[in-house]
Amino acid sequence: MKKVAYYKGCLASLSAKELDYATQALAPKVGLELVELESVTCCGAGDIHEAEPDYYLHLNARILSYAAAEGVDTLLTVCNVCTLNLRQANFVLMGDSEVRARVNENLVSVGVPAYERDIDVRHLLWEIAEGEGYELLKSAAHRGLKGLKVAPFYGCQILRPSKINGFEDPDRPWSLERIIEACGGEAIDYPAKIKCCGFPIIQAREETALGELIQPIEQAYEAGADAIVTPCPLCHLSLDAWQSKLKAATGRDFKMPILHLSQLVGVAAGVPEAELKFKRHVVSMKPVIEKLQI
């Protein structure tokens, strides 16, 4: 078992609780012992980076510090946006001793331990796409996916900027496809899989966002996908919950089921449906459930 600090982030804590349930159920099957962090806050989701950048750096330093205090080397995330925000803050803090000294002084003054040890912020996707995590995944995924046609949707902030994320080629990513196939599904290829779902501006500029959102859904639909899988709960929320708005705007009802990465692997690894909480999705998962006979 690899012991990792587990950073849920906002969505998995509340509106996307199903992601947390599925991740907790899946973790031991892929060799991960999750140490849940209690005293942590939101990473700022890019919004605090934009509104109050210095506060963003301090909030993320605080999260990193509490992860380091658990004595682990890895901070596990289940969200693209958390991954980028935490990794970016970590590079700034580790790469600039002056900035780190000032941030640490502030942390210590409010009772947070100073952050000195470089913690590796890693998304669950990276943990199970290679190495021991992948080997365990292959043996755990005994139940399979019965040839389910799954369209991988990466989203943005787990690929780009690659100098901060750097796990795989941001233009030719392979990790989701590899996992889908290891689970017994068929990976569907389509161009929009690395593009934006529109979520960051879905409230402030809904029309522009919907123009982005329709691309992956339409392309996956036309390529014959049974479902889309994504490693990001924000992508999940826009693909799943805002799909009804596409119907209103374009007249097309795709009814495309959207899976969290942890749910997809969870199904293949035999995690019971009760723990995957498909009922919490807005778009019905019934066609997928029927095809998988779960």
Place this chain on the structure above:
Amino acid sequence: MQVGLKIWRFNSRSGERELQEFEIDAPEEATLLDCLDIVKDRHDGSLAYRKSCRMMICGSCGMRMDGAAVLACKVRMYDIAQEGRVPVISAMGNLPIVKDLVVDMGPFWEKFRSVDPFLQPGYQEPPDGREHLIRQERMNVIHKEALCINCGCCVSECNAMESDPQFTGPQALVKAMRFVGDPRDGEKLARLEKLNGEHGIWECTRCYFCNERCPKNIDPRDAIAKLGAESIKEGIDRDMGAKHAKWFVTSAKTTGWLRETELVPKTQGVVAAIKQTRFALDLAVKGKVPPPFPPHVAKDVREARRLYDLTVRESGRRGYDGIVQGEHALGRLAHGHSGEETLEEIYDRPGSFTRPYLPDDAA
């Protein structure tokens, strides 16, 4: 070396498109631009593309290689040819194609002009006709933005612009930051007001394609964030995007976690939020609208509150400086120096530049 290229030819008059394959002989140090020159000189003189300086400074040769915008003069072909890859070359995206690899830069320059890309006077003239000196630290603020060569690689891939062609876009916003951050400029507030318009900074969808593609490592997305931070510092925060961003700050310092359910009314206003009731109810049935009471409060959230007091309330907002402070550390990542390869090894690599003559070599 043998280089294979597939080039999308396009004739805007007839609308004809054709993917043509070329197999050429090129020197090992050839760039993509060198290879296109060879195609044009020896194989097909009708191929159209833009070029000028051949050294990554004029910004003329932006195009796509395997779907990703590049500067043709920056891409070395050696490794690609060795792998046996035959890349597909096409015109940049988000701009109309004139012929083959040449796009109409008209809409690009129009947006560029829209941000008034020149210094607006207004600073205090020093007395006695003395020179107006500016500290290096002040100019460091716009060091990255000043490097922009207007090649359009960022615009080519902008996801927001693809959905809304009216979006001001990454290149023009980089230029805007270059002047907003310039201590000699006299119109900072007027600029920020304009940049907070309908198609301004808050329409950026944070896809980070611009940061990924920029051949000069300018990080346009970060420049847009700097403009957002500076707008909020200056109290220009009426846009829904600014309100959305500020609600995250309020959430973090009060409960620690995002107060999701209140985000819509705080961003769009109560009236607009009420119009969304039907939609919200559909989500609520699925537990996607967590009740705000009792709030989901992080343990020791007092610490997050105190950090806000220290970094914002007591010391004042830092605006773009808060982002600039991280650039020193992130710059190291941009240059991708692993530190494992010596300069000699780099020169010895096939396809690399010839080792320059150094005075010591004579000895």
